[in-house]
Amino acid sequence: MGIAFSQYFRLLKHEMTLEFKNRQALTSLLVYSLATIFISYLSYRQKLDPVSWNALFWIIMLFAATNAIARSFLQESRGLQLYHYTLLEPSLVILAKTSYNIILLAFLGFSNLFVFSVFFELPVQDFLQFLIGLLLGSFGLSAVLTLVSGLVSRAQSTAALVAILGFPLLFPLLITIIKFSYNAIEGNSWAVNQPNLVLLIALNSIIVALSYLLFPYLWRE
Numbered sequence: 001m002g003i004a005f006s007q008y009f010r011l012l013k014h015e016m017t018l019e020f021k022n023r024q025a026l027t028s029l030l031v032y033s034l035a036t037i038f039i040s041y042l043s044y045r046q047k048l049d050p051v052s053w054n055a056l057f058w059i060i061m062l063f064a065a066t067n068a069i070a071r072s073f074l075q076e077s078r079g080l081q082l083y084h085y086t087l088l089e090p091s092l093v094i095l096a097k098t099s100y101n102i103i104l105l106a107f108l109g110f111s112n113l114f115v116f117s118v119f120f121e122l123p124v125q126d127f128l129q130f131l132i133g134l135l136l137g138s139f140g141l142s143a144v145l146t147l148v149s150g151l152v153s154r155a156q157s158t159a160a161l162v163a164i165l166g167f168p169l170l171f172p173l174l175i176t177i178i179k180f181s182y183n184a185i186e187g188n189s190w191a192v193n194q195p196n197l198v199l200l201i202a203l204n205s206i207i208v209a210l211s212y213l214l215f216p217y218l219w220r221e
Contacts, residue, residue, distance in 0.1 A: 007089065011096030026104075029068050033112050036060050041119040050123040050185045057116060058178055061137065064108050066166065069101045069145040070152075094150060094215040098208065101142035109134045125187025133184055136200045137177040143207040144169050150215060173207075176200050 040048075040056055048056070113134070116122065124130045148166045180196040190197075 015100035065141040090216040098146045105138040105142050126184045129184035133180040140173045140204045147211045
């Protein structure tokens with residue numbers, strides 16, 4: 001168990017080190033989000049109703065997640081993948097990559113929320129609920145897209161296929177996230193939002209469990 005944890009944290013550190021060495025990718029994602037929000041500001045001039053604000057926020061998050069996570073496995077050389085295949089447990093590889101992508105997407109989400117607060121008046125009534133929804137949404141988006149990225153890399157295909165395969169899998173998650181976030185924006189009580197919260201946690205748990213169980217079979221192909 002101790003060895004597994006050690007390998008997991010080393011893989012997580014490796015992912016972070018690669019990101020800091022290639023800061024251009026992270027910078028491009030931040031610029032993309034900033035440009036999209038600024039263009040929205042020029043179009044709406046702060047006249048965004050809560051429904052449109054919520055939809056726009058998660059549209060930007062979805063495309064940022066796709067661009068950020070599509071390269072999870074695709075940026076690795078075949079030699080590095082073979083090295084990992086020889087020395088590491090595949091379940092640890094997928095968990096480490098998913099964990100890193102959750103951190104990355106949560107950072108992008110908080111950055112987007114800050115930029116939104118600069119250009120638009122925040123309509124969120126229950127900020128704690130919204131932040132929890134943001135974290136759970138980042139978790140689910142990262143888990144699904146990381147697994148799809150691994151599948152696409154084994155098929156030796158392009159990053160565009162991640163979006164094509166990922167979107168149908170993300171529909172139930174996105175619908176639940178949007179409902180949860182909208183209830184937080186409206187300031188509805190936790191009791192009203194509890195079914196969405198339970199469903200989000202259940203979906204995230206199922207996605208991680210499937211990644212943990214199915215990725216080793218994909219890894220061996």
